[in-house]
Each structure stands twice: as structure tokens, then as C-alpha cells.
Amino acid sequence: xxxxxxxxxxxxxxxxxxxxxxxxxxxxxxxxxxxxxxxxxxxxxxxxxxxxxxxxxxxxxxxxxxxxxxxxxxxxxxxxxxxxxxxxxxxxxxxxxxxxxxxxxxxxxxxxxxxxxxxxxxxxxxxxxxxxxxxxxxxxxxxxxxxxxxxxxxxxxxxxxxxxxxxxxxxxxxxxxxxxxxxxxxxxxxxxxxxxxxxxxxxxxxxxxxxxxxxxxxxxxxxxxxxxxxxxxxxxxxxxxxxxxxxxx
Amino acid sequence: xxxxxxxxxxxxxxxxxxxxxxxxxxxxxxxxxxxxxxxxxxxxxxxxxxxxxxxxxxxxxxxxxxxxxxxxxxxxxxxxxxxxxxxxxxxxxxxxxxxxxxxxxxxxxxxxxxxxxxxxxxxxxxxxxxxxxxxxxxxxxxxxxxxxxxxxxxxxxxxxxxxxxxxxxxxxxxxxxxxxxxxxxxxxxxxxxxxxxxxxxxxxxxxxxxxxxxxxxxxxxxxxxxxxxxxxxxxxxxxxxxxxxxxxxxxxxxxxxxxxxxxxxxxxxxxxxxxxxxxxxxxxxxxxxxxxxxxxxxxxxxxxxxxxxxxxx
Numbered sequence: 001x002x003x004x005x006x007x008x009x010x011x012x013x014x015x016x017x018x019x020x021x022x023x024x025x026x027x028x029x030x031x032x033x034x035x036x037x038x039x040x041x042x043x044x045x046x047x048x049x050x051x052x053x054x055x056x057x058x059x060x061x062x063x064x065x066x067x068x069x070x071x072x073x074x075x076x077x078x079x080x081x082x083x084x085x086x087x088x089x090x091x092x093x094x095x096x097x098x099x100x101x102x103x104x105x106x107x108x109x110x111x112x113x114x115x116x117x118x119x120x121x122x123x124x125x126x127x128x129x130x131x132x133x134x135x136x137x138x139x140x141x142x143x144x145x146x147x148x149x150x151x152x153x154x155x156x157x158x159x160x161x162x163x164x165x166x167x168x169x170x171x172x173x174x175x176x177x178x179x180x181x182x183x184x185x186x187x188x189x190x191x192x193x194x195x196x197x198x199x200x201x202x203x204x205x206x207x208x209x210x211x212x213x214x215x216x217x218x219x220x221x222x223x224x225x226x227x228x229x230x231x232x233x234x235x236x237x238x239x240x241x242x243x244x245x246x247x248x249x
Numbered sequence: 250x251x252x253x254x255x256x257x258x259x260x261x262x263x264x265x266x267x268x269x270x271x272x273x274x275x276x277x278x279x280x281x282x283x284x285x286x287x288x289x290x291x292x293x294x295x296x297x298x299x300x301x302x303x304x305x306x307x308x309x310x311x312x313x314x315x316x317x318x319x320x321x322x323x324x325x326x327x328x329x330x331x332x333x334x335x336x337x338x339x340x341x342x343x344x345x346x347x348x349x350x351x352x353x354x355x356x357x358x359x360x361x362x363x364x365x366x367x368x369x370x371x372x373x374x375x376x377x378x379x380x381x382x383x384x385x386x387x388x389x390x391x392x393x394x395x396x397x398x399x400x401x402x403x404x405x406x407x408x409x410x411x412x413x414x415x416x417x418x419x420x421x422x423x424x425x426x427x428x429x430x431x432x433x434x435x436x437x438x439x440x441x442x443x444x445x446x447x448x449x450x451x452x453x454x455x456x457x458x459x460x461x462x463x464x465x466x467x468x469x470x471x472x473x474x475x476x477x478x479x480x481x482x483x484x485x486x487x488x489x490x491x492x493x494x495x496x497x498x499x500x501x502x503x504x505x506x507x508x509x510x511x512x513x514x515x516x517x518x519x520x521x522x523x524x525x526x527x528x529x530x531x532x533x534x535x536x537x538x539x540x541x542x543x544x545x546x547x548x549x550x551x552x553x554x555x556x557x558x559x560x561x562x
């Protein structure tokens with residue numbers, strides 16, 4: 001199965017430079033979920049090629065950012081430039097057929113205390129979605145969801161796509177400080193704030209787990225390609241599991 | 250074998266060439282703002298260019314050396330003095346145990362770099378000693394220097410000293426450019442989506458560097474830059490020097506502490522060779538941009554890299 005053509009939806013990949021040190025692989029598709037899966041597959045393929053001049057490969061929603069050192073690219077002639085060599089090598093990778101699984105195979109349970117002081121926007125979200133609070137919690141915690149990308153801050157996941165009923169827009173005015181562990185919901189996606197950050201997502205709950213800890217061997221709890229399952233817990237369970245150092249609720 | 254921080258200065262942080270390989274986890278690169286000055290400081294004292302240096306911002310620290318040391322200060326001219334005597338910039342200088350390195354009034358630039366032969370003894374986090382202040386990790390104790398800090402130094406007595414004091418190769422003139430020359434950029438990923446008036450304004454107008462600029466982003470003010478048509482964009486990877494334009498039309502240049510991904514349209518990307526010059530601009534100064542092609546941008550970068558490599562030899 002060829003990753004680029006593995007769904008009924010037509011998708012194409014193309015390469016664009018973003019400055020003289022970054023190439024972006026764009027996945028074009030009418031299906032965002034398929035585009036995201038293919039972006040992660042392309043990131044895995046590029047990583048497997050192990051080019052010494054590439055130092056960071058950053059899969060995002062529908063793109064892969066490839067950051068490289070132009071001066072480390074081997075060039076067999078003085079007539080060419082590093083970006084041409086890099087783009088031609090990447091073109092071979094993305095045009096090669098063959099499957100590389102993008103799922104890490106991991107399923108991570110994320111305990112969430114929903115509503116109240118843990119997720120102060122839950123009632124408003126329910127109202128805006130035309131659902132009961134219980135329905136929002138059930139739809140949010142019911143299904144396995146994909147970690148589509150990690151970005152914006154260390155260990156900050158974008159999780160989706162969630163049930164189509166869970167599509168409130170972001171808040172008109174972002175909060176200046178959202179506490180770590182907060183679960184945001186907007187447009188069929190969830191984020192989890194790893195540290196205190198400004199943020200415009202609707203807060204529906206909070207996990208006691210620490211998403212990012214630079215002293216851990218694996219600093220991030222989640223990576224792109226994981227599946228997560230949100231599990232509803234009580235405030236007492238939240239307190240028992242709380243990993244946020246000096247956490248204030 | 251240590252230095253003591255008598256005064257921390259406005260913002261003095263340990264930085265190196267950045268934290269690479271973790272951006273897929275949302276971990277920012279961090280690292281020095283002025284790569285040329287940082288590499289030069291290390292090369293002058295015979296360190297590898299990847300060694301950490303202290304990045305000094307505007308108001309410098311006062312540091313006391315508990316041991317004899319070989320130091321170099323590069324970048325901004327912040328009136329560096331050792332025991333009250335002017336310290337020449339861009340030159341290795343031996344200081345004796347008990348000496349105090351202090352800074353005075355800014356003369357030019359914003360960021361100076363202090364290298365010590367052997368380097369600062371600090372455990373790397375995810376492969377780098379660069380401070381990420383917002384994340385509270387890296388650097389010295391996960392924060393900027395504070396009064397009373399004692400920073401251990403690596404032993405350099407056994408190291409080969411033959412490279413110290415040699416003449417270092419110069420950059421080609423087109424790499425350096427004049428201090429007030431326009432900042433060279435390549436067209437950004439969304440350049441074509443900006444309307445013609447905004448494309449013209451970007452290349453001709455002056456933009457003012459605002460005071461709420463920091464290591465994460467330089468916020469500019471000038472003629473509002475607008476898209477021809479509003480567009481929904483997905484977040485994607487960002488590099489050092491990407492110029493994003495949020496809805497208010499004021500561009501933000503993403504600097505060393507930038508986030509890994511972003512979803513605002515990018516009008517341009519600052520060329521690697523001009524990031525050091527931009528990093529030395531003061532809030533209030535005006536900046537002009539000049540768009541060049543990617544071929545020229547890469548040729549400039551390769552030329553700069555050849556000079557760095559010559560220093561390492």
C-alpha cells in the first residue's frame with residue numbers, strides 16, 4: 001500500500017522552501033485526517049533516511065518541516081546549491097511507494113477531571129454545542145483519538161479529530177495564563193497545556209499528569225502518532241494523581 | 250575553579266548553538282541570538298564553537314574570577330572593564346584570580362558574549378546548555394544568572410593552547426554588510442498572499458523595533474501588512490528569523506526562543522547571515538528589509554560557514 005495513495009481521497013505532496021535552511025513538505029488533501037496521517041508518514045520516512053545535514057524533522061497538521069544545515073550537504077558540483085540537492089533527495093523519499101506505519105502503537109490513558117474549577121468553560125461549551133455537560137464528557141472521553149502533532153510549546157499535543165458535535169470555536173479573548181494540565185477543546189480538537197501558557201481554547205477539564213518534564217528520560221508524555229483515551233476522574237482521584245509540582249487549583 | 254556573580258546584569262544567560270533534534274516534541278531550539286559573536290568568542294579562547302557562552306543583554310553583569318582564566322568578550326560594546334581597565338573586544342585576554350569583569354554604559358549593539366577558555370561546567374539538558382527561561386530548564390539552574398551564583402569552570406590547563414592568539418579569517422564583505430544596511434530576507438511561504446501594497450511597503454518602509462521585543466520575538470511597527478484575502482492556515486514548522494504577520498498587520502520576527510510551530514502567514518524569512526545584525530538592534534531603532542533570492546541567501550550562508558570552519562581548524 002502506497003502511503004500517498006492509501007485512501008480513497010486524492011492526496012499529493014509537494015516541496016517548498018521556507019528560507020534557506022528549511023524545506024516544507026506540503027500534503028494536499030481534502031481530508032485533513034488523511035493529510036495529517038500522511039504528513040506523519042513522510043516525517044518517519046525522512047527520519048529513516050538519516051541524512052546528516054538534517055537536524056530537525058517537525059511533523060505538523062498537514063506538513064513536515066525539515067530543518068537542515070546547508071553547509072553540511074554534499075555537493076558533487078559547484079554549479080548547484082544545497083537546497084536543490086536536499087529537495088531532490090526529499091522528492092525521492094516522498095515519491096517512493098511503500099508503507100511505513102506512523103502509529104507508535106501506544107495507547108495512553110489521560111485521566112481528566114472535567115468541569116468545575118478544573119474546566120471552567122465546560123458548561124458554556126455544552127450550551128454552545130447544544131449538548132448536556134454529561135454528553136460533552138461522554139463524547140470527549142469515549143473514543144480513542146490521535147495525537148496529530150506536538151507543537152507550540154514543549155510536549156503540547158494537538159489531539160483529534162474528535163466527534164463532530166464537539167466543534168466550539170475558540171474563545172474570542174484568550175486567557176493570559178492557563179494552568180498546566182488544562183484540557184482545551186475547540187473545532188474537534190483538544191490540546192493539553194504542559195506548562196502555564198496564554199491560551200484561547202475552551203477549558204473543559206484538567207489532567208493531573210505532567211505532559212513535559214525535561215529531567216525525564218522521555219521528556220514528553222505523548223508523541224505524534226500515539227493514541228490517547230481521556231478517562232473521567234473525580235476531584236479526589238485528581239488529588240491522588242496530581243503531578244503538578246506546587247500545583248494550585 | 251569558578252566565577253562568582255556579584256551583579257547579574259539585566260539578563261545574562263548561558264547559551265550555545267541550540268537544542269537540536271527535539272522540535273518534533275515542541276521543544277524550542279533556544280541558543281544564542283548572535284551566532285557570529287558567540288562563535289568568535291569561543292574561537293578566540295580556543296574553545297569549540299559549540300561551547301556555551303554567557304549572553305549579556307544591554308546591562309552587563311559583574312563577575313569575579315576565582316582562578317586565572319583566559320576570556321574573550323564579543324558582540325555589543327557594553328563598555329567591558331577588567332579591574333576598572335577597559336577590556337578590548339574581540340580579543341583573548343588573560344585575567345588573574347580575583348579579577349572582576351564589569352560592564353558600563355552601552356556604546357553599540359545589545360548583546361555581548363563572554364567565553365572562558367575551557368567553558369562553563371553546566372550539565373546539558375536534551376543535548377544543550379542553552380537556557381529556556383520560559384520552560385525553566387537549561388542554562389545555569391534553569392534560569393538567568395542571579396547575584397551570588399557560583400559557576401564552575403572546566404579545567405583547561407591540559408588543553409593545547411597553540412590555537413589561542415592566532416589570527417582568525419575574516420568574513421567576506423557581503424556576509425557582514427554595513428550595520429545600517431537593510432536586513433536581507435527571502436520571500437516567506439505566504440508572500441504571494443499579501444496584497445501588492447503590503448509587498449511594496451515591506452520592501453520600502455521603515456519598521457520600528459518595539460520595546461516588547463525579547464528573545465522569543467522582535468515585534469515591529471510600521472505600515473500594516475495585509476493579506477489580499479483572509480485565509481485559514483494550518484500551523485507549521487518555523488525557523489529562526491521567520492517573519493509572521495498576525496491579524497493586526499504588525500510583523501513579528503521569530504528569534505532564538507521562538508515556538509516550534511506557528512499558524513500566522515509568513516511574509517518573509519530573515520537570512521541567516523543577517524540574524525546577528527538584527528539581534529544587535531535596540532528597541533526604538535528602525536529596520537528596513539531587502540528581499541533577495543534563495544540562491545543568494547544560500548551562497549551567503551555557505552560563505553559564512555566557510556569562515557566558521559576556518560576558525561575551527
